[in-house]
Amino acid sequence: MVFISDIVRQMPAYLFSQIQRKKAQLEKQGVDVIDLGIGAPDLPTPEFICDVLDKEARIAANQRYSNYQGIAEYRKAVADFYMKHYGVEVDPETEVIALIGSKEGIAHLIQAVLNPGDKVLLPDPGYPVYQSSVHIAGGEGVPYTLSSEFEYKPDFKQISDVTAKSAKLMLLNYPNNPTSATVELETFKEAVDFARKHNLVVANDAAYSLVTFKGYKAPSILQVPGAKDCAVEIGSLSKSFNMAGWRIGYMAGNKEIIQAMLTLKSNVDSSQFIAIQKAAAAALKSDFRSVEANNEIYYERLQKLHHVLTELGLEVQEPKGTFFVWAKVPTGTSSQEFANKLLEEAGIIVTPGTAFGQGGEGYIRIALTVPVKRLDEVNNRLRKVMDK
Numbered sequence: 001m002v003f004i005s006d007i008v009r010q011m012p013a014y015l016f017s018q019i020q021r022k023k024a025q026l027e028k029q030g031v032d033v034i035d036l037g038i039g040a041p042d043l044p045t046p047e048f049i050c051d052v053l054d055k056e057a058r059i060a061a062n063q064r065y066s067n068y069q070g071i072a073e074y075r076k077a078v079a080d081f082y083m084k085h086y087g088v089e090v091d092p093e094t095e096v097i098a099l100i101g102s103k104e105g106i107a108h109l110i111q112a113v114l115n116p117g118d119k120v121l122l123p124d125p126g127y128p129v130y131q132s133s134v135h136i137a138g139g140e141g142v143p144y145t146l147s148s149e150f151e152y153k154p155d156f157k158q159i160s161d162v163t164a165k166s167a168k169l170m171l172l173n174y175p176n177n178p179t180s181a182t183v184e185l186e187t188f189k190e191a192v193d194f195a196r197k198h199n200l201v202v203a204n205d206a207a208y209s210l211v212t213f214k215g216y217k218a219p220s221i222l223q224v225p226g227a228k229d230c231a232v233e234i235g236s237l238s239k240s241f242n243m244a245g246w247r248i249g250y251m252a253g254n255k256e257i258i259q260a261m262l263t264l265k266s267n268v269d270s271s272q273f274i275a276i277q278k279a280a281a282a283a284l285k286s287d288f289r290s291v292e293a294n295n296e297i298y299y300e301r302l303q304k305l306h307h308v309l310t311e312l313g314l315e316v317q318e319p320k321g322t323f324f325v326w327a328k329v330p331t332g333t334s335s336q337e338f339a340n341k342l343l344e345e346a347g348i349i350v351t352p353g354t355a356f357g358q359g360g361e362g363y364i365r366i367a368l369t370v371p372v373k374r375l376d377e378v379n380n381r382l383r384k385v386m387d388k
């Protein structure tokens with residue numbers, strides 16, 4: 001251990017690897033394990049996107065280093081997407097940067113904004129990468145609670161002035177992982193007002209911005225008038241276009257932050273493969289029929305599972321976005337105990353809410369990333385286990 005930095009040695013444990021070990025163990029014993037723990041699409045990348053990569057990968061000019069900020073064509077596709085979908089103007093030259101996936105963008109945003117010891121307001125429950133990125137930057141995560149009583153929106157009144165004043169950055173994530181909550185523009189307005197009042201940066205992680213159903217359209221934080229004074233949005237093609245392994249996303253908004261990201265990133269990486277940026281530009285410029293088709297699939301799965309969970313007496317809300325179901329565990333059990341029970345007695349992997357922070361106690365997250373047929377099997381097994 002003498003070779004390893006304190007920061008790495010003190011990294012928060014990654015709970016998912018523990019679950020994967022248990023899964024391997026059970027599979028060795030011949031158990032047919034159904035994994036509803038993974039938060040990544042099981043569906044393939046649309047053909048038309050792969051076709052662009054096929055073609056562009058062979059062009060010698062595309063095999064060189066990309067512009068550090070991302071190629072102009074990709075940044076313009078992002079800017080056009082903001083105009084077309086949200087009516088928001090962003091300058092592709094100064095207000096957009098390509099990311100090697102949004103996970104990279106989150107880690108670098110935090111490093112670009114924080115001095116050691118600075119505080120960051122983080123959702124609890126929340127995507128674990130936020131806390132580990134704050135740790136890497138030598139900052140301090142200050143959780144704000146997302147609770148069912150407040151529809152998993154930040155309760156700005158609960159955040160004391162002292163806490164708010166001492167923070168440098170606030171992270172939001174809507175549509176939300178793990179709770180599947182969605183918001184209207186009003187919540188982003190409150191967030192921007194709050195950020196202005198306390199002089200902080202506010203960032204929305206919009207990884208699920210296009211994974212929505214039932215006619216719901218997720219707003220962008222940049223739609224709030226004047227948002228660009230203090231806000232950025234982080235977008236990803238991983239979930240909406242099933243491109244998780246391609247590693248492509250973007251950040252848009254406040255110029256000063258985009259410039260800082262460029263300064264930082266140009267010293268760390270050299271952006272994404274040009275052919276991948278071209279394929280991602282084609283995705284953003286498309287008619288989004290592939291997105292709608294995926295959303296229909298997730299919605300069908302959602303209905304199937306939701307119906308049975310409700311029948312079994314588990315309290316669940318029917319989400320308008322993301323591919324997660326956030327279900328309350330039966331009274332008297334903890335998240336971890338219930339997740340263990342499902343794995344041991346039904347061979348089903350779900351994620352205990354506490355994997356996302358203490359605020360997730362009492363809940364499990366179920367990912368709808370298996371085909372409907374497998375969900376029938378899930379439902380059969382759940383009925384058996386819950387009848388006992």
Ligand SMILES: *Cc1c(COP(=O)(O)O)cnc(C)c1O
Pocket residue numbers: 039100101102103104127173177205207235236237238244247248249
């Ligand atoms: C999946 C996910 C990401 C990571 O997306 P990439 O663009 O693939 O890095 C970011 N935020 C949340 C909340 C996610 O669930």
